[in-house]
Amino acid sequence: MLGRPREFDENGAREVAMQLFWAKGYEATSLSNLLAAMGISKSSFYQTFESKHTLFEQCLNQYRDIIVSTMSKGLANAPTSMAFIRHALVDIANDTNDPLGRRGCLIMNTASEFSQRDSSIARCVEAGIQATRDIFLQAVNAAQADGDISSNTRADILADYIVTVVSGLKNQVKAGASRKQIINIAELSVSTLQEMA
Amino acid sequence: MLGRPREFDENGAREVAMQLFWAKGYEATSLSNLLAAMGISKSSFYQTFESKHTLFEQCLNQYRDIIVSTMSKGLANAPTSMAFIRHALVDIANDTNDPLGRRGCLIMNTASEFSQRDSSIARCVEAGIQATRDIFLQAVNAAQADGDISSNTRADILADYIVTVVSGLKNQVKAGASRKQIINIAELSVSTLQEMA
DNA sequence: GTAATATAGGACCAATTAGTCCAATTTACA
């Protein structure tokens, strides 16, 4: 290891960038926004992260890793798998309070903004959705084994359904829905899962 | 009415702009994109539509009017209200085929892109969601009267739930879900509506 | 000391952005 060592924390700077992209989207986050928030010079930026686009892909993957890790721990620590699923849906209501919550989900935001126009971004998006879907799939399988969800419907379809409702709820939050509305919708979809024939 | 009459069709030009905004979003649609697609000069554009932002608001309202009208007719012509609801969900699977379908919903796309940062746009978004929610509310009330949906759950919550699932499904389509996946999820949520206790 | 690397800062770039303004022209109606 020769030469002067890096002064800033690369991962920390990426984390800051991720928060910005999350709140504002890719296009609306300018290079100057990034530099100011990350606290580094343009030279350091390009030397370390290559380009805005490259950094964004890294942020997407970092985001995916974070939510996968958070969800996995949540599932492992939940009293039952059904409780985990219920919490994943109902807890979205808490996003209605602060502006941070109203950011939605970085992966879904990205899908909405421009995954159609950029195949490498599209791959990141698909990988992210796949990863969360897999965790819900584990939860559904376990909940079916517990008898909390009927086994009449295929677990993979139920997992897709949960991802869909989560994404729809996050959309509603971004669009301005109230806390009470989100709770009602979430509770309704939980009960449909439980009361399925 | 004095002076030279307008050569282009104002509503037609707005319609073209709406299609562009729908496919690409607000920021990604540049003025030159608009002028080229609308087939008018920059001078005519600013004389007629005031600004890109004003035109966008008009497009949002026009979009809302179109879907409200389409949905109202669909509800009126459907064999049953339940059939209308079912069709609204399952038909989203057809969006997976063509690139046009993968545009999602202009209102939800706008909510995702920047409704938080622009209060006048936020009002358009809320009005749009409210309008579609109201139609689903009518449909749910009718379906409950028909006995196709249980009356145990409040109709307004069910309407919110349907809007959520529709928005989630459109998200999934944008993110790359397959036709079969969408059908399965849609059918599942329809059956949960029907089989509710 | 020297090589290697990181730093900040600024000059510079070509392109694009939304938007204004003007001049010349065209069309209609009274």
Added chain:
DNA sequence: TGTAAATTGGACTAATTGGTCCTATATTAC
């Protein structure tokens, strides 16, 4: 024929965009 209004096209702004390059300086290992 005169007036009002719409047309095109181009000149023009001021700002911003992502990105490159260069210089000068600082820090480390060998």
